[in-house]
Amino acid sequence: MRLVVAGTPDAAVPTLEALAASEHEIVAVISREDAPVGRKRVLTPSPVSARALELGLPLIRTNRLDEQVTAQLTELQPDLGVIVAYGGIVREPLLTMPRLGWINLHFSQLPKWRGAAPVQRAVLAGEHESGIAVFQLEAGLDTGPTFVNRAEPIGADETAGELLERLAQLGAADVVETVNALARGEAVATPQEGTPTHAAKLGAADGTIDWQFDAERVYATIRGATPEPGASTELDGARFKVHEARRSGADEELQPGQVRLVSGAVLVGTGSGALELVRVQPAGKAAMNAADWFRGCRAESVIFG
Structure with missing residues (x-):
């Protein structure tokens, strides 16, 4: 034909x-x-x-x-x-x-x-x-x-x-x-x-992470918004992109949005359980390994908005 x-x-x-x-x-x-x-x-x-x-x-x-x-x-x-x-x-x-x-x-x-x-x-x-x-x-x-x-x-x-x-x-x-x-x-x-x-077509708001949700729902937001429009949260008033995350079996107790380095893994708290951040992108910088980013923060923990 x-x-x-x-x-x-x-x-x-x-x-x-x-x-x-x-x-x-x-x-x-x-x-x-x-x-x-x-x-x-x-x-x-x-x-x-x-x-x-x-x-x-x-x-x-x-x-x-x-x-x-x-x-x-x-x-x-x-x-x-x-x-x-x-x-x-x-x-x-x-x-x-x-x-x-x-x-x-x-x-x-x-x-x-x-x-x-x-x-x-x-x-x-x-x-x-x-x-x-x-x-x-x-x-x-x-x-x-x-x-x-x-x-x-x-x-x-x-x-x-x-x-x-x-x-x-x-x-x-x-x-x-x-x-x-x-x-x-x-x-x-x-x-x-x-x-x-x-x-409906996604907008930037569809990739905005609400850390109050349970870990599976947060993980679904990150996966669903990758690569477009991109998953993001707020840090110090600026957009902070999360390019890759994964499930974590860690027992670390973290508040929703609280980030801490535990045994080499960057963990972030959700409404129920934690996720591991793998690749992130702070505002104005290139995408990077999450552990490298966190070590550069020189803080015991960080809180996402």
Whole structure:
């Protein structure tokens, strides 16, 4: 079949690569426009744009799927559109322009966690399962019938970034299988069942650590906000980032937010139990080993706000 593939971040690259290696023809790749990256704000192609160029695929860089893009794609006469985290809405007439419409790869077991941040929301909520869905795109937000809709476990120490990377690899194979089934006329879509939940995009506040919560909930906040928007607390009135932590079996009694070095481990108290800080970033400094940071404090204990 003739395919249009739309996507922007790293999570969409495995699907692009899998479809490029398949028997189908990618007639266009759509990704968002180059954006400034880093402190120097260097204009940089999206991961999907960069990979499409490496693969020699025709590329359309746009932040809006407007009339101009619709006209371009209409001329290509695609059989199917495939979208993975593009970052924009496919509206009519583009929605039904391909012969078979569009399919979308989504990283949850629908209808749970419809929306922009299904992986992060699942980890933040302390859940033990995420999922993969390939569904027929329609006007509603992630509401279409599913060709694939299955659960995937969340590792006990997996961050949102690690989980998303794993699901992106697994989901790419599901997309190819779905495209193959559609090409053969054998694909069957099933209406979603269950109570929907919404996975809104995360903001900085979602990564703010409340040390009054129990250790598991604090750990879920840190993992769910890693790498974006980042988990943080307050120290001496400034933002203090926590890049990595882990569970601790230590019996040390610490107040919520109290930090102490115990047998070489930097422990921080929560509402119930302690966590070990592994990698942190004080305001205005680079990320560093937590023990190195604490030794530099030259204090018996430190209190996070």
